Amino acid sequence: xxxxxxxxxxFNGVQHLxxxxxxxxxxxxxxxxxVADNGSNDDxxxxxxxxxGIKVIENKENTGFAGGYNNALKQxxxxxxxxxxxxxxxxxxxxYLSPLLNVMEDKNIAACQxxxxxxxxxxxxxxxGACGGFIDKNYYPFCRGRIFDHVEDDFGxxxxxxxxxxxxxxxxxxxxxxxxxxxxxxxxxxxxMEEIDLCIRLGHKGYKFKxxxxxxxxxxxxxxxxxxxxxKVYLNFRNNLFLITKNHKGWLFPMLFKRMILxxxxxxxxLFEGKISFFWKVFLAHMALYSNFGSxxxxxxxxxxxxxxxxxxxxxxxxNYYLExxxxxxxxxxxxxxx
Numbered sequence: 001x002x003x004x005x006x007x008x009x010x011f012n013g014v015q016h017l018x019x020x021x022x023x024x025x026x027x028x029x030x031x032x033x034x035v036a037d038n039g040s041n042d043d044x045x046x047x048x049x050x051x052x053g054i055k056v057i058e059n060k061e062n063t064g065f066a067g068g069y070n071n072a073l074k075q076x077x078x079x080x081x082x083x084x085x086x087x088x089x090x091x092x093x094x095x096y097l098s099p100l101l102n103v104m105e106d107k108n109i110a111a112c113q114x115x116x117x118x119x120x121x122x123x124x125x126x127x128x129g130a131c132g133g134f135i136d137k138n139y140y141p142f143c144r145g146r147i148f149d150h151v152e153d154d155f156g157x158x159x160x161x162x163x164x165x166x167x168x169x170x171x172x173x174x175x176x177x178x179x180x181x182x183x184x185x186x187x188x189x190x191x192x193m194e195e196i197d198l199c200i201r202l203g204h205k206g207y208k209f210k211x212x213x214x215x216x217x218x219x220x221x222x223x224x225x226x227x228x229x230x231x232k233v234y235l236n237f238r239n240n241l242f243l244i245t246k247n248h249k250g251w252l253f254p255m256l257f258k259r260m261i262l263x264x265x266x267x268x269x270x271l272f273e274g275k276i277s278f279f280w281k282v283f284l285a286h287m288a289l290y291s292n293f294g295s296x297x298x299x300x301x302x303x304x305x306x307x308x309x310x311x312x313x314x315x316x317x318x319x320n321y322y323l324e325x326x327x328x329x330x331x332x333x334x335x336x337x338x339x
Contacts, residue, residue, distance in 0.1 A: 009069055110174060132210075
């Protein structure tokens, strides 16, 4: 079995590949670099074939981030000890892999991530993962370096290695055995929060997750779906409800009721701001929960049997952020972090 494969999922991202792939290939030596193409109809495959040392997996259609990685990694199952899942719009530093691989010597760790900084502004964290992800008691995700839309500059304030709830799918080193043992990503998520769901499912099995800030990458972000996209709003609201239904260890219906009320408040905020399409997408996200509830509840019963506790922030990030004006991770009450 080989040590590591760097696997980049691509869909019509030839410009990202031209910008970043040669450097990823150079800085990932001696490990394999694989591009999993998700049914692109641009010049991605033609460009990849001009490069030496790149392996290609061709998926027949675009099944999203979740399905695309599942299909690709199934084809190399058993060949590598670790996968480094890397977005196509990520720039990597030399020797970015060594600190990540070193921490994985601890068999209790299922996955880790580097510090993720903005490609456009290297002194700032990037939205998707920043310096390690958490969820609060109501399952709102946030990061060291990013809470909701407030993204911090990096002054070294989060340079310590810590256990986290989830590691970012933009740059995640994961034990291949762990990935396949739980069936990979949940393909019903299509894209967004599928890595949070995966980490929580593995967390319920007793595995841990860590951020390793000595490893740094730079992420463009929004390369496939812009951050202010109505479709992104839909996926985030829908998948957060999917995640709760599958993984909440307490009374499910009170939690879902509370979250749907909070979603409704957010939807009317969108409406008052003139973002009618966003308002509509929140409604459609709730309809998707109703239509998928049976299958999600069936998954829940299997997932939560003998589930271990996970790293979680027991506070209310909405109150912290909007009422108490604690807009940075450093200002949160760390006593509310438990594992």
